[in-house]
Amino acid sequence: MSIKITKECISCGACEPECPNNAIFESKKSDFNKNRSNYKDTYYIVSEKCTECIGFYDEPQCVSICPVNCCVPDNI
Numbered sequence: 001m002s003i004k005i006t007k008e009c010i011s012c013g014a015c016e017p018e019c020p021n022n023a024i025f026e027s028k029k030s031d032f033n034k035n036r037s038n039y040k041d042t043y044y045i046v047s048e049k050c051t052e053c054i055g056f057y058d059e060p061q062c063v064s065i066c067p068v069n070c071c072v073p074d075n076i
């Protein structure tokens with residue numbers, strides 16, 4: 001399980017420095033999302049790196065800090 005960022009992201013950048021696993025990136029800096037049909041210029045989480053903050057914090061930091069509540073569990 002990991003957290004994902006939905007298209008509601010306003011790219012405020014608040015979550016990026018909070019992630020203990022450096023799993024959050026700004027899409028503008030990477031080609032990661034460019035070929036996806038739902039591409040939008042938002043921040044994104046590399047699911048392989050996200051541990052839901054287990055071992056670091058009691059709750060996912062990106063979920064806690066996001067002002068628009070667009071960090072949600074990725075259950076797929």
Ligand code: SF4
Nearest residue numbers: 019050052053060062
């Ligand atoms: S849940 Fe924690 S590890 Fe996963 S992206 Fe958010 S801050 Fe990073």
Ligand code: SF4
Nearest residue numbers: 009010012013015066
């Ligand atoms: S804190 Fe929320 S709105 Fe801000 S960049 Fe992260 S996911 Fe996007």
